[in-house]
Amino acid sequence: xxxxxxxxxxxxxxxxxxxxxxxxxxxxxxxxxxxxxxxxxxxxxxxxxxxxxxxxxxxxxxxxxxxxxxxxxxxxxxxxxxxxxxxxxxxx
Numbered sequence: 001x002x003x004x005x006x007x008x009x010x011x012x013x014x015x016x017x018x019x020x021x022x023x024x025x026x027x028x029x030x031x032x033x034x035x036x037x038x039x040x041x042x043x044x045x046x047x048x049x050x051x052x053x054x055x056x057x058x059x060x061x062x063x064x065x066x067x068x069x070x071x072x073x074x075x076x077x078x079x080x081x082x083x084x085x086x087x088x089x090x091x092x
Contacts, residue, residue, distance in 0.1 A: 014071070015069060017067075052088075071087065
């Protein structure tokens with residue numbers, strides 16, 4: 001349970017990008033990098049307005065939908081880098 005502790009605040013919308021094997025092979029690393037660029041933060045950080053935080057995770061159990069990211073409890077699968085703007089717009 002120690003992995004649940006953090007010294008950094010979490011955003012209202014917590015984005016977790018799966019970097020497990022199936023997701024990574026299908027491009028989740030590129031999605032993670034694009035999110036860091038668009039949000040202006042690195043993994044483990046929160047945007048200055050407190051809206052988004054970004055983390056990497058190892059598996060969300062949706063390998064058939066790879067690559068996958070989660071925003072709070074909402075799962076988004078079969079993603080490309082081009083899908084990021086539409087996903088973020090839902091939470092603006």
